[in-house]
Amino acid sequence: MPDVMKTLLLNPPSFENFDGGASSRWPATREIESYWYPVWLSYPAGLIPGSRLLDASPHKINWQRTVEISKDYEFLVLFTSTVGFASDLKLLRKIKEENPSMKVAFVGPHGHIKPDETLNSSEDIDFIVRGEFDHAVAEYAHGKPVEQILNASYKKDGKVVHNAMRPQMHTEELDALPFATDVYKRDLEIERYNVPFLLNPFVSFYSSRGCPALCTFCMWPQTLSGHAWRTRSVDNVVEEVKNALSYFPQMKEIFFDDDTFNIRKDRVIELSQKFKPLKFQWSCTARCHSKYEELKAMADGGARLFIVGFESGDAQILKNIKKGATTEMAREFMKNCRKVGIKVHGDFIIGLPGETKDTINKTIDFAKELDCETIQVSLAHAMPGTELHDQMSKEGFLRVEALADQGGHQLPHIEFPHLSKADMMAGVTRFYDEYYFRPKVVWRIVKEALWDGHERKRLYHEATDFLRLRSERLKWVQQGGDAPKTMVAVGGTSSANGND
Numbered sequence: 001m002p003d004v005m006k007t008l009l010l011n012p013p014s015f016e017n018f019d020g021g022a023s024s025r026w027p028a029t030r031e032i033e034s035y036w037y038p039v040w041l042s043y044p045a046g047l048i049p050g051s052r053l054l055d056a057s058p059h060k061i062n063w064q065r066t067v068e069i070s071k072d073y074e075f076l077v078l079f080t081s082t083v084g085f086a087s088d089l090k091l092l093r094k095i096k097e098e099n100p101s102m103k104v105a106f107v108g109p110h111g112h113i114k115p116d117e118t119l120n121s122s123e124d125i126d127f128i129v130r131g132e133f134d135h136a137v138a139e140y141a142h143g144k145p146v147e148q149i150l151n152a153s154y155k156k157d158g159k160v161v162h163n164a165m166r167p168q169m170h171t172e173e174l175d176a177l178p179f180a181t182d183v184y185k186r187d188l189e190i191e192r193y194n195v196p197f198l199l200n201p202f203v204s205f206y207s208s209r210g211c212p213a214l215c216t217f218c219m220w221p222q223t224l225s226g227h228a229w230r231t232r233s234v235d236n237v238v239e240e241v242k243n244a245l246s247y248f249p250q251m252k253e254i255f256f257d258d259d260t261f262n263i264r265k266d267r268v269i270e271l272s273q274k275f276k277p278l279k280f281q282w283s284c285t286a287r288c289h290s291k292y293e294e295l296k297a298m299a300d301g302g303a304r305l306f307i308v309g310f311e312s313g314d315a316q317i318l319k320n321i322k323k324g325a326t327t328e329m330a331r332e333f334m335k336n337c338r339k340v341g342i343k344v345h346g347d348f349i350i351g352l353p354g355e356t357k358d359t360i361n362k363t364i365d366f367a368k369e370l371d372c373e374t375i376q377v378s379l380a381h382a383m384p385g386t387e388l389h390d391q392m393s394k395e396g397f398l399r400v401e402a403l404a405d406q407g408g409h410q411l412p413h414i415e416f417p418h419l420s421k422a423d424m425m426a427g428v429t430r431f432y433d434e435y436y437f438r439p440k441v442v443w444r445i446v447k448e449a450l451w452d453g454h455e456r457k458r459l460y461h462e463a464t465d466f467l468r469l470r471s472e473r474l475k476w477v478q479q480g481g482d483a484p485k486t487m488v489a490v491g492g493t494s495s496a497n498g499n500d
C-alpha cells in the first residue's frame, strides 16, 4: 500500500439535481435548483494529499461518470443521507463492480444514527464513521487500521464493532484543519453553487460547529455537529476570509453557514470589527437574540443578510419544539435589523406539534408583520435521529414513512387527526400567496433586479419555477394529496429545517 491511499470524497448524485447531505441540512431535490457547498467533506479532502472532492450534482456529473472517475481511486468516502441511501448503495455496487479492491467508508448522519443497519445493508461498505469524520477517514487513508480509528464502526466475523468516540474538536483543533476554501479552489467551480436569496456566486464555510439550542426538529446538532458550540478563533476565520477574497475575485459574498453564527455577542463584534477593513459583503445564519449594538457592529462590518428560523407565530408551538425564542424576540430583532440595514430571510414551518388551522393563520399574519425580505415555508419533517421523529412516531403521527419520492423531492410526512397533509399543503400555498402577492413585496423583489441583467435572468427562472410549483401544489391539494410529484419548500434551500 502506498503512503497515502488515493482517495475520492464523494457527495453522490443520489438523484438528478440532488442537493445531498454533505451540502445541505435538508438533503433533497429542490424545485428551484440550488446547492450548498459540501463543507463537511472539504476538511478531510484537505487532510489527504492527492485526494479529490467530487460534488456530483452541481457539477452535472451523473452515475456513469462517477463510476468512471472512481476507477482511479483506492479509497472512497461517500457522504450518504437517509433520503439518498438506497440509491447510494446501488451506485456503490456499480463502483465496486468496476473497482472491486476499492475500500469504502460511509459518513454523515445516516450512518451515525443507524450504524448497524447501515453496515448490514451492504457488504460493499468497509466501515462507517459516527459523528465528525475529518480525522477518522484521513487516518485510514494514511494507513491506520480501522480497529484503531476512533468513531469508526465495522464488521468483524459477521458482527458489528463500534470503536470508542473521539472527543469533539475545539478551537485549537478546528484552527489546525485545512481551509475549506483551499479545497474549493482545487476541486470545485464556485459558479455551480446558487441559492436564491444569496448573491451569486457566493462561497460558504463554517466559523464554528454545533448549536446549543435544542430545537426538536433540527437534525445536525442532534447528529453530526452536536450541541456543544465550538468555535474557530477569530484570527483563523479572518485568514480564511482573506484566502477566499484572493482566490475568488468574482465572488459576490461569503456566507457563514454555521449551525448558528451569532451565538456569542463578544465574538460576533470582534469578528465584525476585523471584517470591516476587508470591505466585503457577507451573510450568515442567525438566531433572533442579537440586540442592536451587536447588529450595528455586524452591519458596519459588511453583514448583508441573515437566515433566521422563526418557525411559527404561535407561542405554544415555539415551546413545543423547544425553540428557545419568542415572538416578542423576533419582533424586536426585526425592528433592529431594519434600523441597521440588514436583510432577513425568514424560515417558517407548517405542521409542527400543536399546529391547527388557527395557528397556521396566526403564523401567516406573524410573517407578514415581520415582513422579512424573503421567506421559505416548509412542511414539518421528522428526520430520523431527531427528538421530533421519536415524538411523532411514539404519538402515531408519522403517517408516511418515506421521506422523499423517487426523484428525491420531499414528501409530506406528518399528519394529525385534526389537520391532514392536504390541509398543511394548502396552508403552505396560501402562506406564499398571502406573503408574496402583496404589492410592496413584489416591488421589493423586482426593483432589485431592474438594473442587473444577471439578477433579472435569475429572478425570471425562479419566478417561473415558483409559479409552476404553486400550480402543482394546488393540483395536489385538489386531488386529495396521495402522490405528490414535487414538494414543499420554495426558495430552494436547506435552511428551514435546521438553521437557527
Ligand code: SF4
Residues within 6 Å of the ligand: 211, 212, 213, 214, 215, 218, 219, 221, 259, 260, 287, 309, 497, 498, 499, 500
Ligand atoms: S434550528 Fe437553528 S437554533 Fe435550532 S438547533 Fe438548529 S441550528 Fe440551532
